[in-house]
Amino acid sequence: MSAPDGHDMPRMSQYLSEETIEEETIATTIEDTSDRSERGWIRRAALLLTGQAFSLLGSSVVQFAIWWWIVLQTRTGSAMLLATLFGVLPQALVSIFGGPMADRYNRKALIVLPDLVIAAVTVLLSIAFATGWASLSLIFVALLIRSAGAGIQQPAVQSFIPDVVPEKGLLRVNSIFGVIDSANRIAAPAIAAVLVNVAPLWSILLVDVTTAVIGVGFVTLIRVPAKPEISRATEDGAGTETGEAAARPVEPLPLAVLCRTFADLKAGFIYTMHHPYLKGAVLGDALTCLMSVAPMNLTLLLMTREYDGLNLDLGFVNLTTASDKLAANELGLSVGLLLGGALMSAIGPRLLGGALARMRAIAFGIAMVGITVVGLGLAPNLLAYLIVDVLNGVASAVCVGPMRTIMQSESDESMTGRVFGLDTMLSTLGMPLGMLVFAPLADVIPIVWVFVSGGVLTLPVAWYVLTLSRRSVPGKR
Template sequence: MDQTSKVPREDIRNITLMFSGKLFSLLGASMYTFICGLYILKLTGSGSQFAITLICGMLPRIILGPVAGVLADRLNRRRLIIGSDLASVAVMLLGFFAVAVNGPSVPWIYATLILLSVCSSFYSITISSSLLMLVEERSIQKAGSMNQMATSIGNILGPVCGGFLFAFVSLDTFMLMNTAGLFISSCMGYALRFRSGSQAGGASAQPTDDARPSGSLASQLVGSLAGGFGYVRKHGFLWSLLLICFWVNFFASAIGVTLPYIMVHSLGMESREYGVVDASFAAGMLVMAAILSVRKNTANPLSPLLRGLILLSVLIAAMSLPYLPYFGKSLAYFYYIGLMMLIGVVIIYINIPLQVLFQTTIAPEYRGRVFGIIETMAGAIAPLGTILYGVLLDWIPAYYLPAVSGISLLAVTLIGSRSLRLEYNTSRGKLATGALKPAAGSSIQPGGSV
């Protein structure tokens, strides 16, 4: 494979359409969640009601991730992408008519948030598990980076644009605006061209355990989920990557809990200063995704992944340094801006190799289910980690938590790196002898070292 060859024109076209469609879809969903939270506060003045809006946006993605992955493997992916966006359009139109007739009401806002989150879950997992059906293997890093850029831009601009629109437009007017954006996203999905003769139109080949489905739809879904989980458990390297996702999301949750506590409560900074620091994290993610989108593929994605985990461990532990005597409030403020930007950079430095490794080592007929399992595990462990760290803040001095989290992640990385390298080399060896069938478009080549 010639890593220096140019990205094919067809790949550029698909990457552009995927990026634009996902940006419209995620930006609309992010703005809608933010605006709904503000409307809930305006209508009820209740903090608990506001918290429910966040749960309505998160919980469906956690619960339905595996189901979305099963359907992505069993159905035509192109149609699933278009159908998810059109279903979101229908949800927004339904919400518009309800609000236009009866005015904004809490039950309708909750209902539209839940339904939009369901549609978004199916859309996101199907897109993420279809990258190697949209581009050639040499373009996978660029596609993964642009996929991550769309997510980062949506997360950055969502609250900003949502806050601006909340001041000038009514909820039903915004619903119509969001409907237009989601319809544009569905048009982008319609224009995507899926690769591979055996998977024309984006439908993946059916795995052996699904070749002759029998029984009720529920039993078929359960069987497919079990097959996907069993597939991961049988491949030690994939299982190790899945555990990495678990631990990274768990220890990274320390950032979201301890940083605002340290800055606002312990160091006495203003909430707007924390807002700037939080934005620097998103800016770092966006910058690194942009850099990786124009770089050629890494020959061995495992090496930057392990380096990134070690760097992230050090940076998380470094969150405790402003407690040292020579740190004043002003120095700590600028220190956290730089630190969070670096953490955002390293998060993407970790995420892109992870995406490449998953895309190129998972058999096409299992990609949807594995990505569904990843999204559910990552989505579930972050709230659990947040709750745990929140409880620990009431019992342990805040400056201990980042240091302990960073050291723990470093220990997990160093302990697991040897077995991960061995499993990676074993998978390469099996490919060399023909004992293991690579994923379609896989970049894993026999020979060489990690």
């Protein structure tokens, strides 16, 4: 090839100059977009957290009212088992689809639509109670539908947070999310205890409808910042190339959706299990739900059996009725969650700046959960029980925030929904599977030993997570 002559040099210089200007303009545009995204994330996070706060408050009030109604009507472990199965198992099964849906479809829509469906079902249940033809079976059906909606919404919410919050703000937002959740847990049982004593159940159910509409309004105000298109991970990692997809035979829509969902689930499972930190967070959450959270679902039964007829005067309140003690049980856990969430929000970003530190915090929190569950069973009196209940909430908050942050920061953006879907599925499956063992035992052995055994079995889970934290992560320093 001949060298360019002197007449061509100015023209080439002009072309190079134009290319340089164009590249600088593109870079400046990207930087400006990034700056605007960075400046607006606090507003977006505030809208999301506020909307979820209203939604959680209404759901918690109604959930407490329903569970207390079941406990006070039956007082049996078998009824609690059925309530857990209908209230939790659908979420585990639906989350199989919810995680991949959060990766493929509009996450904001997947947050809003389940809230509206759950509100509609709650209205129908309220009408049933008002007209006098409600029953335990109908409540179980309502719990099933509410749980199924959460199976879609929960992975969508957790996957939506990284869309509107930069990585530097994830731990703080997750910790604040935990604080809001804990505050709702504090307010909800107090509100439910008051409402149960002064209002019929049908009117209490309408609280969830009102807060759902308010929460949906806040979420719809969020404007998601545009992101550059990213390549999806490969199928043994995550997806397939366009050419391969085009070569596949066309399948009927329901079958295609089912096949794609299970392919996404398989890809998410393989992706998670090959990443030690993600594996530790997901399996740690699931095994803790199996060993500790399952017996903790029997705390309402423990309160009605072990502390029935015993009063406790705390100075500012006197616990006498069954609803007072049930509310105090929930409030103790919620106060602990609030304190733990506030602690993690204040010092977490400074002390847990790296993934390794977060994994160690998860292991420590799981160990403390196991120890406090043992304490709930062995508490000598109601006051000691409530103190341990608060500590149990602190321990839970210590591990929940880092768990969510690990799953958000360590997973590829295209896989975040699948990782959270897998976590939701395994953790929500762990609870009913544990209840299948612990709930029948509560009817044949002293219930305190159910708590002792569950807490002791949780301690090896903490050691397992700590062991995984020492393994190197592919692609990381």
